[in-house]
Amino acid sequence: MNRFLTTQELYDEVRGRLELNWPGAPEGAERKIEIGEGRQRRPSLVGYLNLIHPNRIQILGAEEIAFLDSLPAATRRTTVQRIFQPQPAALVLVRGIEPPEDLAARAKRSHVAIWRSSKRGHDLLTYLQYHLARALAPRTTLHGVFLEVYSIGVLITGEAGAGKSELALELLTRGHRLIADDAPEFTQIAPDVIDGTCPDMLQDCLEVRGLGVLNVREMFGDTAVKRNKYLRLIIHLGPTVADGEQDGLKRLYGDVASHKVFDVDVPRLVIPVAPGRNLAVLVEAAVRNHLLKSKGIDAAQTFVDRQAHTMKRQRTW
C-alpha cells in the first residue's frame, strides 16, 4: 500500500524541526507527494534544483539563486518557467534567502508552495529524505500478536482460537512486552528492516477469550508495552502432526521456513499446539535458539556434523 502526503501535511509534520515558514497565502496545499509507479517514478522526491529529473520538492540555496541571477533576462524567464512546468509540490529556500520577485510571482500563478527555512540546504535535504522515506514506506497489517521476547520482535500467528492471546498474556507475566495485539502494522523502513507498530486505536489493548479487552499498560505497568520493534521472527501455532506424517529432519532442525514480508525473508517457525504443552516456555526457547543461530551457533548442525565425523572414524564391521 503506497500512501501519499499532501504539501500541507508534510509542512505540518516538519515545520518545527526544519524551522520552516510559509509566507503569504498558502498556495498548492493539496498537492500530493507520493512514490509514483512506472514512468512517474522519480529517483528522489526531494533534492537540490534539478531541471532534468525534477524533484517533487526542490531546494534552492545561494548557488541556485546566483545561477539564476547570472542568466540573461530572456533565459532566466524560460528557466523559471521550466522550474514550474513539472508542477513541483514545493520550493524551499534555505538559509532565510528571500525568494526573487519573478520566482515568487510565478509560484503564485502556478499555485506552488514556497517555503523558507533558516537551516542549511544539506540539513534540509537529509532530514526530508529520511522523513519522506519513512512516511511513504510500504505498509501492511499482519494478523497476530506482536511481542518483544528477549529483546527481539516476534510475531505470533495462528488460526483464531489457537491461543495466541493467552500465550501473549503468559509471556507478559514472564516479563516480555507487548507491541500490538491482533493487527500490528508493519512498515519497510529500510531494504532489510521491517518495523512493527501498533495502530493508535489498539494501543495497550489485548483481547483474551473469556476476559474481554484488557489494558496491558494499566495492568502490568508502562514497561510491559513497547511502541515499536523490528520484526525478526514469526512463530506460527500450527496443528499437531502425526509422527509418520512429519518430515523426520524437522525433528532435528525444527520446522523452520521463511515468510516473505514485502521482499524481506523473515524466519518462520511452526510450533504444534497440543493440550498440556507449555507454549510460553517453547516460545522463549525458540527465541533463544534463534538468537544463537544468528550468532552462528546451530546446535542441530553441530550434532549432525559430529555424528558424521564419528561414523567416518569408526572402522567398518
Added chain:
Amino acid sequence: MVEREITVCNRLGLHARAAAKLVQECGRHQARVTLLARGREVNAQSILGVMMLAAGKGTPVIVRCDGGDEEAALAGVVALFERRFDEPD
C-alpha cells in the same frame, strides 16, 4: 515379536537424513521398533537414538518389531534399508 538382521549398505551409513527417514517410517506403524547395533539397543522412533548408533556402511543391524502391525513395520524398515534410503549411492 519379529526381528531380522540386515547390513547398512548406503555409502553414508545411518546419517542425519537416513535416520530421519527411518524415524518417519517407524512413526507410520503402531509396532514398537528397536534397532540393535554394536551392542547398543535404541528406540527407532527417536532420531537422536538412531543417530547415536553411528552405524556406517557395512555395519550389521538387527531390526526388532513388537506388537500391533509388527510384520508390516519390519517389512517397511527392511525395505527402506534395501532401497539405500532412496539415496543415489
